[in-house]
Amino acid sequence: MSIGIIGGTGLTKIKGLKITAEKQLKTPFGKPSAPYLIGTLKNKEVIFLARHGNPHCFPPHKVNYRANIWGFKKLGIKHIISIAAVGGITPNMKPTHLVIPDQIIDYSYSREQTFFAKNLAEVTHIDFSYPYNQKLRMQLIKIATKNNLPISSLATYGCTQGPRLETAAEILRMETDGCDIVGMTGMPEAALARELNLAYATIAVVANWGAGKSTGEITMKEIHQHLEKGMDNALQLLTKFIKAF
């Protein structure tokens, strides 16, 4: 059984992935962000997709989330691990830290967010009480703990629209709402995976403190520096997870 991997900012390629085929798919929802890279990692079959394209060209609000998730389903994938860069809000969520979120609050808007929009035989409401797959989360947490990787195993991911970063007041509001981390791509990706009955979990990598949580400007340079370090740990976790899958 292959596992699907969605790489985010700072992860457009996976070290150690032996690519055997590349598939550019067309879907009823348009083109996915990039060709799906089919191959093996630690002798396990994986299919990798760069969420923002390769080179990185789709900002979070322009990613074709429906095409990306549909493509995985069409390729026979049943499990997806997504990697996502985030900002840290609550005190433990410091740059380079890894987080396996368990909840989502969606602040994004104007995105194509469902497969259930046209030609419906009946109205469908998916259960989304627990947006991430619990089994996948537990496996990730177990492996991270065993390997002494710095992770938080419970966190609420707030998804903003972007592409701008938030204001300090928006981050305070999100904190009051219960968000621990902030990103721009978690939704509708997680909900679309649930709609197609795909098990989905996220490894989030903290790239910066959220707006107002540190002194000074948030720069892309800082984000990339932290991501480089954090992604090393994320990749270690992913590789060990896949080996054990």
Ligand code: HPA
């Ligand atoms: N806000 C939203 N998305 C992000 C951030 C942030 O501070 N850092 C990385 N992705």
